[in-house]
Amino acid sequence: xxxxxxxxxxxxxxxxxxxxxxxxxxxxxxxxxxxxxxxxxxxxxxxxxxxxxxxxxxxxxxxxxxxxxxxxxxxxxxxxxxxxxxxxxxxxxxxxxxxxxxxxxxxxxxxxxxxxxxxxxxxxxxxxxxxxxxxxxxxxxxxxxxxxxxxxxxxxxxxxxxxxxxxxxxxxxxxxxxxxxxxxxxxxxxxxxxxxxxxxxxxxxxxxxxxxxxxxxxxxxxxxxxxxxxxxxxxxxxxxxxxxxxxxxxxxxxxxxxxxxxxxxxxxxxxxxxxxxxxxxxxxxxxxxxxxxxxxxxxxxxxxxxxxxxxxxxxxxxxxxxxxxxx
Amino acid sequence: xxxxxxxxxxxxxxxxxxxxxxxxxxxxxxxxxxxxxxxxxxxxxxxxxxxxxxxxxxxxxxxxxxxxxxxxxxxxxxxxxxxxxxxxxxxxxxxxxxxxxxxxxxxxxxxxxxxxxxxxxxxxxxxxxxxxxxxxxxxxxxxxxxxxxxxxxxxxxxxxxxxxxxxxxxxxxxxxxxxxxxxxxxxxxxxxxxxxxxxxxxxxxx
Numbered sequence: 128x129x130x131x132x133x134x135x136x137x138x139x140x141x142x143x144x145x146x147x148x149x150x151x152x153x154x155x156x157x158x159x160x161x162x163x164x165x166x167x168x169x170x171x172x173x174x175x176x177x178x179x180x181x182x183x184x185x186x187x188x189x190x191x192x193x194x195x196x197x198x199x200x201x202x203x204x205x206x207x208x209x210x211x212x213x214x215x216x217x218x219x220x221x222x223x224x225x226x227x228x229x230x231x232x233x234x235x236x237x238x239x240x241x242x243x244x245x246x247x248x249x250x251x252x253x254x255x256x257x258x259x260x261x262x263x264x265x266x267x268x269x270x271x272x273x274x275x276x277x278x279x280x281x282x283x284x285x286x287x288x289x290x291x292x293x294x295x296x297x298x299x300x301x302x303x304x305x306x307x308x309x310x311x312x313x314x315x316x317x318x319x320x321x322x323x324x325x326x327x328x329x330x331x332x333x334x335x336x337x338x339x340x341x342x343x344x345x346x347x348x349x350x351x352x353x354x355x356x357x358x359x360x361x362x363x364x365x366x367x368x369x370x371x372x373x374x375x376x377x378x379x380x381x382x383x384x385x386x387x388x389x390x391x392x393x394x395x396x397x398x399x400x401x402x403x404x405x406x407x408x409x410x411x412x413x414x415x416x417x418x419x420x421x422x423x424x425x426x427x428x429x430x431x432x433x434x435x436x437x438x439x440x441x442x443x444x445x446x447x448x449x450x451x452x453x454x
Numbered sequence: 455x456x457x458x459x460x461x462x463x464x465x466x467x468x469x470x471x472x473x474x475x476x477x478x479x480x481x482x483x484x485x486x487x488x489x490x491x492x493x494x495x496x497x498x499x500x501x502x503x504x505x506x507x508x509x510x511x512x513x514x515x516x517x518x519x520x521x522x523x524x525x526x527x528x529x530x531x532x533x534x535x536x537x538x539x540x541x542x543x544x545x546x547x548x549x550x551x552x553x554x555x556x557x558x559x560x561x562x563x564x565x566x567x568x569x570x571x572x573x574x575x576x577x578x579x580x581x582x583x584x585x586x587x588x589x590x591x592x593x594x595x596x597x598x599x600x601x602x603x604x605x606x607x608x609x610x611x612x613x614x615x616x617x618x619x620x621x622x623x624x625x626x627x628x629x630x631x632x633x634x635x636x637x638x639x640x641x642x643x644x645x646x647x648x649x650x651x652x653x654x655x656x657x658x659x660x
Contacts (some may be wrong), residue, residue, distance in 0.1 A: 132504040133524035162566045163547050226637020231560045365634035
């Protein structure tokens, strides 16, 4: 790992200004993704700004929903009673992710900024448009078993966010609070936070250079209360999702009144399917309805040589998740 | 990267353990500055650290200081600077769990933790589990009794993780132990015996 300078910020402005003034700097909270990528030389930073002393903590119900400080750790949020009761999909997405050790370390804000597990991105011996724009994408014709089938482009087919939390947050319309070096905050819905690769796969989200994620707010709804995160992977624990589904349903008298559907592992970003949601609302909560919604969710899929299996797997995962929350 | 101190002489059996055990306590006491509370640490450290600096780590109850760059991980600080080689380097990327230690009572991967960010915290390694008189921690004894290892390389990480797993309340059943211990891989696949050891030690941990 190349050396870097280190600063422990005790005020938010100190952190965001340091980031603004040094293009090579990065924020560090848990460090689980960052130190890994720096050891691989995939990321190189001249300065790490430790944000752990900043006051972005707490898990509390507000009028806008559950507000979670971005520095809260995955394990604490996943096991928090307010999260378990009101947002089971969020709790499950956290506790099915990584390992107990990593969940103790990793912050909520950092989780949202995880980077792809595409093997070509993580190995500097290969070209990669995301890591070094314009160098090419070996995954197009190479090992693409784990990569995306929705929202991809000819420059990048990575599942840019490989994790679990943001899939649940996407289904439940969470909002990120960002703060910049002027001390100004703005709210960005997570559905507008990530960017599709297009011709600029290196630009993964709308964060500005001096912006820090300070909180995540999840609106309280009936569908969120009856939500679920279902994760399918190569081994039964401690693995990234091949495919996952975060769903929420509000069912009255056997009819779907509200539906939330997002998929992980298949999209270039966490994949919300408004088409599937539309196909569910007003329909009987039956497997036939769920199957029809799943067909719509995967309609635009563009598989490559090794990942066509994800289409059927995603449909089945979605049907199973919906059936389980409807039961 | 180089350790600032001369390597300790080897014992006749080729190990440095006895020497370091003594030297650890003694040098630690002699060299350690007063240990900083978290509030004091803020004032002391809220400026940029470049290159080698003095880093104070409280390991197994004793404050030790090293001179190291910000890029030195907690794992390397323990192994290469403090000669506490019980914590193992397996993958060095947070994928195997061999480096697991407790920081303020929580299990973490020390390979992805920076030493400089571990100041002001209580670090517990496998060397700190047994009592001073040598009596093993119930988890260590249970691993021995149930043969919870073959080559032993993953064992310190398994045991540290297992102690935390029980304390977290995640050792209610075999299935729960397997899920909550999934961050510790065992290449020899001693999993059934590891699971049995944890379930037994659970009853003996106060």
